[in-house]
Amino acid sequence: MCQVDEEYNGLLESPVASSATKKCNKCKETTAALVLKPGESLCRGCFKEHFVHKFRAMLGKNRIIFPGEKVLLAVSGGSSSCAMLNQVQEGLGQNAHKKLRFKPGIVYIDEGCLLGQSTEKRQKTMAQINSLFKMTGFPHHIIPLEMVLNLPPSVLEPVHLATDDPAGSYKEAVDHFMQSSPVHSVDPRVDRSELSALTDATNPQLIAEAQTQTLQELFSRVKTLTAKEDLLHTLRRHLLVSTARTEGYSKLMLGENCTRLAVKLLANIALGRGAQLAVDTAFCDPRYGDIVAVKPMRDYTAKEISLYNYMWNVPYVFIPSLETKTADKSSIQRLTESFVVKLQVDFPSTVSTIYRTGEKLQTASVTEDIERAPLKCLFCMCTLDTALGETSAFQATLISEQLSNVGTTPMQASLRPDTQTKCGAPCDQQDGEEHCQAQAVCCSHKGGDSMNLESLLCYSCQQTVKDMTSVEFLPQYIMSEAQRRNRRSQIRHEISEFLLTEDGDSPSIKADS
Amino acid sequence: MPIQCSKCTEQRAVLKRPKTGQSLCKECFFIVFEEEIHHTIVSAQLFKPGETVAIGASGGKDSTVLAHVMKVLNERYKYGLNLMLLSVDEGITGYRDDSLETVKRNQEQYDLPLKIVSYEELYGWTMDAIVKQALDRGAKLLNVDKICTGHNADDLAETVLMNVLRGDIARLRRCTSISTSSGGEDVLPRCKPLKYAYEKEIVLYAYFKKLDYFSTECIYSPNAYRGHARAFLKDLESVRPSAIMAVLHSGENLSIKESVKMPVQGTCGRCGYISSQALCKACVLLEGLNRGLPKLGIGKHHRLHEKLLSQQPLSNAEERKLKAVDF
Ligand SMILES: [Zn+2]
Ligand SMILES: [Zn+2]
Ligand SMILES: [Zn+2]
Ligand SMILES: [Zn+2]
Numbered sequence: 099m100c101q102v103d104e105e106y107n108g109l110l111e112s113p114v115a116s117s118a119t120k121k122c123n124k125c126k127e128t129t130a131a132l133v134l135k136p137g138e139s140l141c142r143g144c145f146k147e148h149f150v151h152k153f154r155a156m157l158g159k160n161r162i163i164f165p166g167e168k169v170l171l172a173v174s175g176g177s178s179s180c181a182m183l184n185q186v187q188e189g190l191g192q193n194a195h196k197k198l199r200f201k202p203g204i205v206y207i208d209e210g211c212l213l214g215q216s217t218e219k220r221q222k223t224m225a226q227i228n229s230l231f232k233m234t235g236f237p238h239h240i241i242p243l244e245m246v247l248n249l250p251p252s253v254l255e256p257v258h259l260a261t262d263d264p265a266g267s268y269k270e271a272v273d274h275f276m277q278s279s280p281v282h283s284v285d286p287r288v289d290r291s292e293l294s295a296l297t298d299a300t301n302p303q304l305i306a307e308a309q310t311q312t313l314q315e316l317f318s319r320v321k322t323l324t325a326k327e328d329l330l331h332t333l334r335r336h337l338l339v340s341t342a343r344t345e346g347y348s349k350l351m352l353g354e355n356c357t358r359l360a361v362k363l364l365a366n367i368a369l370g371r372g373a374q375l376a377v378d379t380a381f382c383d384p385r386y387g388d389i390v391a392v393k394p395m396r397d398y399t400a401k402e403i404s405l406y407n408y409m410w411n412v413p414y415v416f417i418p419s420l421e422t423k424t425a426d427k428s429s430i431q432r433l434t435e436s437f438v439v440k441l442q443v444d445f446p447s448t449v450s451t452i453y454r455t456g457e458k459l460q461t462a463s464v465t466e467d468i469e470r471a472p473l474k475c476l477f478c479m480c481t482l483d484t485a486l487g488e489t490s491a492f493q494a495t496l497i498s499e500q501l502s503n504v505g506t507t508p509m510q511a512s513l514r515p516d517t518q519t520k521c522g523a524p525c526d527q528q529d530g531e532e533h534c535q536a537q538a539v540c541c542s543h544k545g546g547d548s549m550n551l552e553s554l555l556c557y558s559c560q561q562t563v564k565d566m567t568s569v570e571f572l573p574q575y576i577m578s579e580a581q582r583r584n585r586r587s588q589i590r591h592e593i594s595e596f597l598l599t600e601d602g603d604s605p606s607i608k609a610d611s
Numbered sequence: 612m613p614i615q616c617s618k619c620t621e622q623r624a625v626l627k628r629p630k631t632g633q634s635l636c637k638e639c640f641f642i643v644f645e646e647e648i649h650h651t652i653v654s655a656q657l658f659k660p661g662e663t664v665a666i667g668a669s670g671g672k673d674s675t676v677l678a679h680v681m682k683v684l685n686e687r688y689k690y691g692l693n694l695m696l697l698s699v700d701e702g703i704t705g706y707r708d709d710s711l712e713t714v715k716r717n718q719e720q721y722d723l724p725l726k727i728v729s730y731e732e733l734y735g736w737t738m739d740a741i742v743k744q745a746l747d748r749g750a751k752l753l754n755v756d757k758i759c760t761g762h763n764a765d766d767l768a769e770t771v772l773m774n775v776l777r778g779d780i781a782r783l784r785r786c787t788s789i790s791t792s793s794g795g796e797d798v799l800p801r802c803k804p805l806k807y808a809y810e811k812e813i814v815l816y817a818y819f820k821k822l823d824y825f826s827t828e829c830i831y832s833p834n835a836y837r838g839h840a841r842a843f844l845k846d847l848e849s850v851r852p853s854a855i856m857a858v859l860h861s862g863e864n865l866s867i868k869e870s871v872k873m874p875v876q877g878t879c880g881r882c883g884y885i886s887s888q889a890l891c892k893a894c895v896l897l898e899g900l901n902r903g904l905p906k907l908g909i910g911k912h913h914r915l916h917e918k919l920l921s922q923q924p925l926s927n928a929e930e931r932k933l934k935a936v937d938f
Contacts, residue, residue, distance in 0.1 A: 324851055367775060368847050368854050372861025427850055437843050441776070451778040458780050460868045483864050488654035489789060491859035494807035495630075497650050501643040502618055502633040557860050561853060 124148075132405055142409055149398075149406050153185040154196055156394045160381050163349055163392070165199035170347035171236075172338055173204050175227055179353030180414035181403045182395050186351075187234055200349075204231050204238040205341055207334055211243055211310045212317055212326075213418055226415055233413075239341055244309040246337045251579040253340045254476060256387035316571035323429035325565035327420055328369065328558070332477045333573070342389045350391040357400035357438075359393070360452040365434035370558040373483040379456040385479045399449065475556035476580055483556050492557055550584050618643070625819075629811040629852055637819050644816050648804050649684050655789045657802045658757065660691035665755040665799075667746055668696040668717065668725070670710030673761030675717060675824035676813045677805055681759070682721050696725040697749055697758070713825040720823065726753055750799050762803040765810040765844060768858035773840035780871060787862035809855060880920045889916035 120130045122141035130139035140148065157163060171186060173179040189198035206227045210220035224240050231238040320326045342350050354362070359379045366375055377383050383391040395403070407414060421429070426436040442448045461481070473482045486492050551569060552560050563569060569577075614624045614634045622636030628643075635643065651657075658664060666681060668674045678696060685692050698714045711727065718725035728749030750758055767787055774783040785791075790802035805813065817824055847854040879891035890898070898919050918925060 322851065364772075364775060367771065367861040368858055370857030370860045373864035373866065375861075375865065427846060430847060430850055430854060433843075433846055433850055437839075437846070441839060448776065452775060455775050455778050455780060455783070458868055458871045460866050483860075486863075489651065490863055491807065491856045493654070494647065494651065495853070495856050497647055498628075498631050498643070498807075499633075501646055502628060502631055502635060502639075504618060504620055558857070561851075561857065564853075 131409070134402065134405075145406070146410065149402065150185065150188060152397055153394060154189065154198075156381070156397055157198070158196075160392070162382055162390065163200050167200045167349060168345075168347040169200045169202050169349040169351055170338070170342045170345070171202055171204045171351045172353065173206055173227075173231075174353070175206065175230070175415035175417045176353070177407050177412075177414045178355045178358065178395055178398075178400070178403050180230075180412055181398070181407055182351065182353040183234065184407075184410075184412045185394070202236050202351075203345065203347060204234065204236050205338060206231070206238070206240050207337060208240065208242045209330065209334075209419065211313055212330065212420060213422075214314075223415075223417060230413055230415060237345075239345065241337065241341060242305050243333070243337065244305045244313055246333045247309050247312060247573050249336055249340050249573065249575045251575045251582065253336050253343075253575060254479065254579045256385060256474065256479065257343075257389075258387050312571060316573075319566050319568045319571055320562075321567060322565045323420065323424065324369075324431065325562040327429055327431050328562045329477075330420060332559070332562075335478075336575075339386045339389050339391075348389060350389055352391055352393050353395050354393050355395045355398045355400055355403055356453050357449050359396055359456065360449040361431075361435045361438050363452055363456045364438060365431045366558075368430050368434060370561060371480075371556075374461070374478070374480040374556070374558075375456060376459045376461045377480060379453075379459075385474075473554075475559050476551070476554040476576065476583065477559040477562070478556060480556055484553075484560070551580055553587075554580055554583050626815055629815075629848075630809045630856070632852065640815070640819065644808070644812060645680055645683060645687075648680050648808060649688060651789070651807055652684065652690075652804050655802075657759070657790055657804060658690060658692055661693070662756040663693040663695070663754060665695050665697035665726075665746075665750045665753065665758045666723075667758055667760040668698045668714045669761070670698075670713035670717070670825040671761070672813055672817050672822075672824045673763055673766075673805060673810075675713070675761075675822050676817050677759065677761040678717060678721055678723065679820065679822055680816075681804065682723065694723055695753070695755070696721075696723050697746060697753070697755070698725065698727045710825040713823060716823050728752070747799055755799060758799050758801045759804055760801060761805055763805045763808050763810050763813055764855050764859060765848075767803070767806060767862070768855045769837065769840045769844050771858050771862035772843060773836050776836050776840060780867060783862070783865065784867055787859060807856070807859070880916075888913050889920055895919070 120139055122128045122130045122144050123137075123139050124144040124147075125141060128141035128143065131142045132145060133139050134145070134148075163169060171179070171183055173183050183204065186198065186202050189196075190202070191197075206224075208220055208224055208227075210223060215223075220242070228238075228240055231240070317326055317329070320329060338350055342348070363375055363379050366372070366378055371378065377385055379396075381393055381396060383393075385391075406412065421432050424432055427433055438448060438452070472485075474480065475482055484492055551563060555563060616622045616624045616636035616639050617633045618635055618639040622638065624634035625637050626640060627634050628640070664681075666674065666678045668678060678694075681692075681694055684690065685694060696714060696718055698711060714725065714727070717723075726749065728745060746758055770786045771783065774780075774786060789806050790800060792800050816822075844855065844858070847858070851857075879894055880889050881891075881894045888895075895916070902925075915925065915929065
């Protein structure tokens with residue numbers, strides 16, 4: 099992200115030369131301090147007004163955050179999420195024009211364990227973040243990524259808000275679960291001595307070393323940076339959503355900006371997440387049910403944010419990530435970022451065009467009926483996109499894999515549809531459809547146990563698992579939920595012949611013959 | 612140490628499949644490559660027995676491999692298709708001369724009837740941008756039921772990326788479909804049997820089968836974004852070979868908001884060929900030549916189409932812009 103962020107250097111008006119006399123396009127009085135885009139020069143004050151207005155307008159337009167609602171801001175320490183934090187502070191301030199009325203809290207997840215950082219280094223980072231958060235006076239939660247290992251399996255099921263307090267029982271369960279873990283919220287009203295005690299409690303030494311090791315073992319089983327980034331993104335989301343639930347928040351605010359989302363959209367296409375583009379890039383992401391993720395920064399470019407942070411001294415921290423100091427071609431995500439950044443130089447409309455493409459997409463319609471609701475991916479919790487017809491990239495890949503394996507013979511088929519075989523493997527079953535489904539899902543077993551993990555995953559998350567040498571170190575909550583879903587689908591299969599379809603037919607019961 | 616073929620486990624593997632990473636011997640590679648295309652053809656029901664199918668032949672690797680595989684599968688699985696090669700002589704010297712020679716040799720090698728239609732024959736002028744239309748009209752003359760073209764997985768993935776970069780939502784929705792039904796009287800159904808075949812595997816197949824093809828890529832690219840999309844796709848493939856299929860999977864599963872307006876696919880007001888504008892490219896070009904305004908066929912002059920269609924004269928200012936530059 100660094101390249102995008104440093105763009106502002108040449109954009110600030112030089113104090114010398116002719117530009118010194120240029121007036122602000124908006125107020126036409128004050129001297130312009132920056133050029134937002136060619137022909138749009140603004141003074142400091144007007145730029146701030148423009149920036150602040152955009153934030154309020156985004157929230158106002160979407161009308162999704164209610165007064166008094168508890169909103170959890172996910173802050174990574176980077177410029178975009180710190181600008182978001184700054185906007186919330188501004189909006190809640192005494193002299194704010196249209197005051198924001200929700201109750202914010204902040205969460206930071208420390209991923210230092212994946213970068214092989216020492217305990218001291220991680221402590222230092224967390225202390226830095228802690229002092230940044232303390233200045234806001236908002237409750238805050240500084241959580242090491244290791245906490246993901248303690249999540250309950252229920253985090254993988256969206257919580258539907260049909261009943262009065264659906265999250266209640268869940269919340270109790272998780273509260274109980276998390277009691278011993280070093281997750282702390284800091285109430286701004288507690289006195290200083292108490293505060294410092296709490297700060298000490300975020301000491302990563304309290305994280306069992308075994309947990310750090312388990313997480314490192316897990317990631318050492320992932321062969322590619324592409325899959326590592328994807329898995330980390332998944333785990334981080336689970337931890338954020340779970341933290342929001344246990345701490346009583348109902349919205350999660352993410353700091354992704356327009357530039358970031360354009361890169362993400364294109365990278366997601368290359369990762370096979372075409373069906374999920376809308377939820378991943380839209381303002382509102384409802385996939386978790388009770389906790390709705392929103393992206394209020396999505397209309398700002400990285401450049402605007404950098405300019406704002408620079409001019410108004412918004413503090414942010416540089417925190418290295420998995421991608422830091424990697425080559426362009428080290429992962430799909432990294433490659434896409436450098437591609438978009440470079441193309442943006444030649445074609446300045448690149449980011450906005452990709453972003454607008456995303457605006458025109460939707461999530462395929464979802465049925466309300468829970469029994470008939472489409473299955474969700476175990477990892478990313480999006481609707482499974484693998485129940486596809488015979489002519490699809492997904493099926494074509496499966497066929498390729500099967501045909502290249504031992505012992506498969508060429509299929510015999512003619513052009514007449516009635517004599518088609520359903521898949522590449524020899525198929526002697528009547529119900530070719532089901533046989534193929536089974537073929538599709540059972541072809542890869544990993545990690546010693548015969549866990550049927552891939553059938554529970556979307557196309558893209560399957561690709562991530564394919565890049566793993568073993569799944570044995572996946573967190574327990576994921577494995578337990580996978581086992582539960584597998585049992586359930588097995589039962590469903592066993593009883594299928596006794597279930598009646600809507601019009602009263604019994605589909606699979608065959609006549610006495 | 613020689614690596615064994617992962618399929619027959621007997622022969623020595625000679626290649627690592629770009630698509631799956633599996634090591635195969637030559638014979639097994641031929642089998643899986645052909646079977647996959649057969650699967651595509653059968654599952655998508657691309658053809659019906661008895662149809663006359665024209666293979667769009669350019670002499671390049673894709674159409675050469677397509678012609679070869681179509682002939683092999685038609686015989687092996689008794690598709691009952693009447694296959695023929697159809698080629699367009701674009702009248703562009705150099706590139707086309709060599710490629711036509713290749714197609715002529717292919718005809719003898721595969722024992723398939725060949726028809727070459729030239730632009731002169733069809734319209735009386737030459738231009739690259741209307742190859743597609745020429746194929747249709749040529750095929751029509753020959754009572755062909757369907758045209759199949761050599762578009763491969765890389766081509767389609769590249770088109771998906773390009774349409775995202777250009778924000779062309781209408782094409783983004785259409786570009787991954789394996790076949791198009793007839794678009795009116797003058798447009799034949801088209802299909803892409805190589806849709807899921809990797810370009811690299813097509814090259815490998817042509818190489819091991821010692822197929823005769825003309826290897827220069829067509830250099831005419833209508834827009835700058837295609838080049839960027841192509842380079843990006845190649846890089847994606849080098850990071851993760853399955854990315855090509857992943858892009859196709861994404862393209863096949865995009866869901867576009869109903870509220871998004873789609874340009875209605877219309878037809879040319881003069882000749883009836885599919886065209887998003889009032890006049891198709893070919894008719895605009897012809898009109899330009901007739902009116903002595905050669906620049907009419909170059910660039911976008913959509914505003915003028917209604918005038919042209921109703922035979923109205925153009926204004927002086929309009930004419931001045933469209934006249935050839937005086938030297
Ligand atoms: Zn001003
Ligand atoms: Zn998934
Ligand atoms: Zn073999
Ligand atoms: Zn026309």
